[in-house]
Amino acid sequence: MEATARVAQGRQHLQEDEEDRITRASGNFPDFESTMPALANRFKFSFKDNITSYLGARNPFSSPVDPQKDVVWLFDNTAYQNRVGRWKANFVACYFVKNSGKDLGEVVAWIADQVGLAQDEEAEARIAKRVQPLLDSILPAHTVEVDLQGIAVRLGPSGRDGISTNELAIPGHDYKDAQVITSKVINVDSTPCNTTFAASKGWAIISDVDDTIKKTLTSSPVGILKTTFADEPEPIKGMPELYKHLVQKLDNPPFWYLSASPYNLYPFLREFRDTYYPPGTMILREASWMNLAGLLGNLTQGTEAYKIDRMEQVHGWFPKRKFLVIGDSTQSDPEAYGEMYRRYPKWIGAIYIRKVTGVAEMDDGKKNDPERFETAFKDVPKDIWYVFSDPDELYQKVDELVSKE
Incomplete structure (x- = not known):
């Protein structure tokens, strides 16, 4: 499945991975979810x-x-x-x-x-x-x-x-x-x-949403509710300009926006995408739950397995494309992208991870520990993955990708 929001048919099992457990423990999610x-x-x-x-x-x-x-x-x-x-x-x-x-x-x-x-x-x-x-x-x-x-x-x-x-x-x-x-x-x-x-060859881009291109900067249940429902969405500083550069340098590549948000938020996220970023397919999560707590479960449980599964589908459609994948350190993007490279080393041409800091409820030390990235990117060549703090760090790297096509 796909299309502006590739959603899963059937219930997605929300099994926690290690990064999910860190996030949910620090934000005391289970107690808050019981009140929703x-x-x-x-x-x-x-x-x-x-x-x-x-x-x-x-x-x-x-x-x-x-x-x-x-x-x-x-x-x-x-x-x-x-x-x-x-x-x-x-x-x-x-x-x-x-x-x-x-x-x-x-x-x-x-x-x-x-x-x-x-x-x-x-x-x-x-x-x-x-x-x-x-x-x-x-x-x-x-x-x-x-x-x-x-x-x-x-x-x-x-x-x-x-x-x-x-x-x-x-x-x-x-x-x-x-x-x-x-x-x-x-x-x-x-x-x-x-x-x-999208033709069968050329560059293509898979991008995470929250804290990669859209400001969330919270790992607490209340913070997620606020940024999801109450706040006007804000882009991460410098990312809209970087994505315009990607369009120019990589010859107008197709984009997939891969998010753990439920498909029910599609109009909201589509409007945000259209305002700040290139058009593309939004891949969102199926939502078979009967309590608002399911929203938090979607966003914080089973994210690595979910993203790997959706990227496998994209690979099935475009096995000869070269993909640039962009994410952040708040959840399981490094682990998911590293696993996809190990499965398809010729498919993933570059991995960029935004180092997120300054989130009160998040343990920066664990999420941004260099050892975490080394483990996530085991057997991935050093010239493939890069952890950045400022989008300006990526312009030269993007320019260098053209010769790798």
Whole structure:
């Protein structure tokens, strides 16, 4: 799966790795999670949809979405060429019952109280907008039609998580590397899908989001709630300029933004990406949980395995591309990227890790210990990986990558 947000079908097991344990212990996550509101309304759907959703993509009893009641998110994606030269792409769609979330006011008030807002109407409106997709009922066993280059194509049916994924051949042949086309759902309220065409060779980029390109600078539960729901998102200083340089020097490479954030935050993160960074596919995490605590679990548990799994999928589509992978030291990016290099040494052309400091709840000594990086990048050549504090350190290194293609 992929498309502007490659989300997993099925429940992702949230098994903690060592970096997760450090983060969760320092922030006392389990105690805080026990106090978080329930989101039980997300999984209230009809008996028919409930039973038939177990059939997944082969469900013959699915229903089309109701334009009056439902909403669909169609995620951006990246098209690749198969062995005979046909262009294909994974189309991921998420289905919701529009504005069906119950107790929105109570959840907003709870978050506002936790993050210390003092009757800030603008901030409360921001919280409501971002939390609504976490409360709305998902819609399994449904389908929708999308206009794909003038041809109506059915997507779905959605599974038990309210998500469908369809690998489709794109009509036509004369597409060029970096070309973009837009597809829209027919007669239903939906986000558009921008499909970027990427040839089989050349540079490509996988980038983490939080504390790599978007400022979070917290490893506490309250801090995560604040930056996720209440604050206006801020880019990491110098990173938007660096990414523009990447576009210029690496000949407009395709981008994947790989985040452990749940797919419910897609509109928020997509807007942030469009404001500061190059377009690209957003890979977000499936969210099969009924308590707001699941948000924190998504962000802090099983992140290494999750990211390796998603990068494996990208490798399957683009095995001959050369990838620059960019992350930070707050979680398991070094370990995940190091493992991908050991699996595919010709695939990973460079690894850049941002050293994050000054986070009150984070043990800088453990997270930024040189021994940690040496272990994470065992058997990875020294000229492949680099830990940086200031994006300015990377310009010359990026320029040198051109000769490695």
